[in-house]
Amino acid sequence: xxxxxxxxxxxxxxxxxxxxxxxxxxxxxxxxxxxxxxxxxxxxxxxxxxxxxxxxxxxxxxxxxxxxxxxxxxxxxxxxxxxxxxxxxxxxxxxxxxxxxxxxxxxxxxxxxxxxxxxxxxxxxxxxxxxxxxxxxxxxxxxxxxxxxxxxxxxxxxxxxxxxxxxxxxxxxxxxxxxxxxxxxxxxxxxxxxxxxxxxxxxxxxxxxxxxxxxxxxxxxxxxxxxxxxxxxxxxxxxxxxxxxxxxxxxxxxxxxxxxxxxxxxxxxxxxxxxxxxxxxxxxxxxxxxxxxxxxxxxx
Amino acid sequence: xxxxxxxxxxxxxxxxxxxxxxxxxxxxxxxxxxxxxxxxxxxxxxxxxxxxxxxxxxxxxxxxxxxxxxxxxxxxxxxxxxxxxxxxxxxxxxxxxxxxxxxxxxxxxxxxxxxxxxxxxxxxxxxxxxxxxxxxxxxxxxxxxxxxxxxxxxxxxxxxxxxx
Numbered sequence: 001x002x003x004x005x006x007x008x009x010x011x012x013x014x015x016x017x018x019x020x021x022x023x024x025x026x027x028x029x030x031x032x033x034x035x036x037x038x039x040x041x042x043x044x045x046x047x048x049x050x051x052x053x054x055x056x057x058x059x060x061x062x063x064x065x066x067x068x069x070x071x072x073x074x075x076x077x078x079x080x081x082x083x084x085x086x087x088x089x090x091x092x093x094x095x096x097x098x099x100x101x102x103x104x105x106x107x108x109x110x111x112x113x114x115x116x117x118x119x120x121x122x123x124x125x126x127x128x129x130x131x132x133x134x135x136x137x138x139x140x141x142x143x144x145x146x147x148x149x150x151x152x153x154x155x156x157x158x159x160x161x162x163x164x165x166x167x168x169x170x171x172x173x174x175x176x177x178x179x180x181x182x183x184x185x186x187x188x189x190x191x192x193x194x195x196x197x198x199x200x201x202x203x204x205x206x207x208x209x210x211x212x213x214x215x216x217x218x219x220x221x222x223x224x225x226x227x228x229x230x231x232x233x234x235x236x237x238x239x240x241x242x243x244x245x246x247x248x249x250x251x252x253x254x255x256x257x258x259x260x261x262x263x264x265x266x267x268x269x270x271x272x273x274x275x276x277x278x279x280x281x282x283x284x285x286x287x288x289x290x291x292x293x294x295x296x297x298x299x300x
Numbered sequence: 301x302x303x304x305x306x307x308x309x310x311x312x313x314x315x316x317x318x319x320x321x322x323x324x325x326x327x328x329x330x331x332x333x334x335x336x337x338x339x340x341x342x343x344x345x346x347x348x349x350x351x352x353x354x355x356x357x358x359x360x361x362x363x364x365x366x367x368x369x370x371x372x373x374x375x376x377x378x379x380x381x382x383x384x385x386x387x388x389x390x391x392x393x394x395x396x397x398x399x400x401x402x403x404x405x406x407x408x409x410x411x412x413x414x415x416x417x418x419x420x421x422x423x424x425x426x427x428x429x430x431x432x433x434x435x436x437x438x439x440x441x442x443x444x445x446x447x448x449x450x451x452x453x454x455x456x457x458x459x460x461x462x463x464x
Contacts, residue, residue, distance in 0.1 A: 011389055011392060068385075072385070082402050088406060
């Protein structure tokens with residue numbers, strides 16, 4: 001197979017085979033219009049390696065389908081080229097398992113720890129009982145749900161602050177699946193304008209944040225920049241054995257105008273503030289409140 | 301003028317997931333004004349819709365392939381290719397970036413057969429009449445093909461059912 005495969009060319013070929021198999025009324029497409037030089041080369045390579053000539057007018061349906069399968073495999077190879085050595089199995093697993101649930105399902109639950117949060121964090125919001133969260137949000141409160149370990153399921157809930165500049169993503173959990181009450185266990189603050197297209201899927205939003213910004217972590221008085229799976233120490237004197245992904249986090253910085261803030265917790269079982277949740281860790285609300293009190297949440 | 305109130309579309313769970321999670325809840329579907337042409341009166345024009353365009357038949361085949369499970373299922377293999385094509389087009393359009401493109405492709409390539417469990421979308425004609433793209437049924441050979449395509453079906457424009 002030719003080494004210089006390009007995605008648009010593959011798409012052109014797939015459009016061509018699609019046009020062979022069915023015609024859309026009023027949109028007949030000629031081969032010359034749809035195939036470019038690069039796509040032609042790919043087709044010639046496939047012909048020489050697989051003996052499928054896509055330009056043969058008598059080509060069977062089976063050969064067309066086989067040709068499309070080969071192009072699908074080329075798409076997979078192309079995506080692996082993009083990734084390089086990076087592993088994304090955990091990210092893909094989170095995205096596979098998370099489900100979108102309707103906002104109405106939250107209304108039957110109560111949210112605890114409301115007093116502290118009302119007083120210390122959500123000065124822009126009058127209350128955070130479940131019904132009022134929904135009422136006050138500029139858009140419907142959207143939830144994502146991931147099944148957790150030890151039968152404790154995690155929910156993500158989103159609230160847009162009244163000034164419409166920032167959004168808060170809450171993670172909530174039952175003490176157990178039998179319990180009716182949900183506890184807020186972490187809060188993530190994000191600028192709405194940056195992440196508006198992902199607000200229906202906080203899990204995806206979390207990963208996009210990592211893609212674009214990374215996270216600065218202060219771990220045991222040392223600052224690390226976390227970007228996907230790579231821990232890069234910002235202090236040159238650090239010993240490599242100090243590198244620990246998702247180790248104990250004391251504080252997370254805002255970064256620049258497009259501020260990104262995320263709460264992470266410790267793998268240290270002695271840390272009473274930490275809750276382990278698969279690949280995403282959450283910090284208990286009480287701890288986070290103290291940290292968030294030091295930071296302005298609105299763009300004022 | 302079609303006399304149906306609904307359009308029917310058979311899609312897989314993974315197709316639904318990808319559109320919901322990555323494409324802003326915007327779905328590309330093939331759909332038909334008839335759910336099961338074989339149940340129509342033999343004089344009904346739509347009774348001539350081929351089985352390959354029958355959402356019911358496609359649904360049954362997917363269900364069987366998932367239940368067995370048939371790892372060499374043609375339908376499932378074809379669905380994987382179609383989903384990868386969709387992801388490639390979305391990347392070229394800028395709807396997704398290369399990170400999400402890679403995640404989607406990996407999801408598709410590693411998807412367990414259970415993720416190809418079929419769903420039926422019930423699509424009210426009144427909501428999508430200006431979005432329908434007609435396909436010439438005479439040349440249809442695509443296993444998921446029906447009579448129409450909808451390129452930008454929004455989540456609020458359809459309901460999902462499953463048949464046991």
